[in-house]
Amino acid sequence: GEQVEQRPPHLSVREGDSAFIICTYTDSATAYFYWYKQEPGAGLQLLMSVFSNVDRKEEQGLTVLLNKKDKRLSLNLTAAHPGDSAVYFCAVSVGNNNAPRFGAGTKLSVKP
Amino acid sequence: EAAVTQSPRSKVAVTGGKVTLSCHQTNNHDYMYWYRQDTGHGLRLIHYSYVADSTEKGDIPDGYKASRPSQENFSLILELASLSQTAVYFCASSRDIDERLFFGHGTKLSVL
Numbered sequence: 001g002e003q004v005e006q007r008p009p010h011l012s013v014r015e016g017d018s019a020f021i022i023c024t025y026t027d028s029a030t031a032y033f034y035w036y037k038q039e040p041g042a043g044l045q046l047l048m049s050v051f052s053n054v055d056r057k058e059e060q061g062l063t064v065l066l067n068k069k070d071k072r073l074s075l076n077l078t079a080a081h082p083g084d085s086a087v088y089f090c091a092v093s094v095g096n097n098n099a100p101r102f103g104a105g106t107k108l109s110v111k112p
Numbered sequence: 113e114a115a116v117t118q119s120p121r122s123k124v125a126v127t128g129g130k131v132t133l134s135c136h137q138t139n140n141h142d143y144m145y146w147y148r149q150d151t152g153h154g155l156r157l158i159h160y161s162y163v164a165d166s167t168e169k170g171d172i173p174d175g176y177k178a179s180r181p182s183q184e185n186f187s188l189i190l191e192l193a194s195l196s197q198t199a200v201y202f203c204a205s206s207r208d209i210d211e212r213l214f215f216g217h218g219t220k221l222s223v224l
Binding site: 001004006009031032034036041042043044045046049089091093095096097098099100101102103104105 | 116155162168209216217218
């Protein structure tokens with residue numbers, strides 16, 4: 001089955017710096033890609049989603065890059081602020097009634 | 113905003129006892145999921161369902177049963193709870209398999 005690796009597990013940056021998170025997946029049929037954010041004591045909230053025909057997507061200080069050749073998905077938070085401190089998860093799905101699989105998460109700390 | 117409600121929010125169970133975690137959604141979504149979250153493992157898929165009265169096994173179904181008696185309700189049943197099932201359990205729903213998941217707040221289960 002699909003294997004999703006996410007790194008780093010922990011990331012600490014200063015306010016205003018960028019934070020970069022990478023996920024790799026194994027199934028070349030994977031077609032749907034997501035980034036979720038989890039704040040303490042809460043469920044996950046969707047940040048961004050991309051379909052496999054998109055290489056790059058930017059929204060509100062977030063950039064998602066998709067490299068299908070290398071089976072790699074990344075999230076870049078530009079100009080991070082303390083409110084971005086949370087756990088971030090990537091998720092991928094091949095569709096066809098196959099449920100999304102998640103990475104292990106990255107705990108991001110943004111220090112003032 | 114789509115709503116997924118889990119109950120209970122937390123539970124302490126004894127080893128060998130039966131535990132039922134409940135999930136209710138008011139989103140009119142066809143797909144529902146159960147994931148467990150453990151430190152270092154991210155979210156792992158236990159069971160999911162895309163239609164009432166039918167469930168599918170995820171990646172770690174052993175020791176768990178699922179029940180989808182209606183579109184709105186999806187339960188996770190631990191017939192003989194074990195220490196290793198101590199975790200936070202998340203229910204989620206989605207309109208389709210390739211669409212964003214809406215998560216509940218989670219159930220913290222401690223098996224003693």
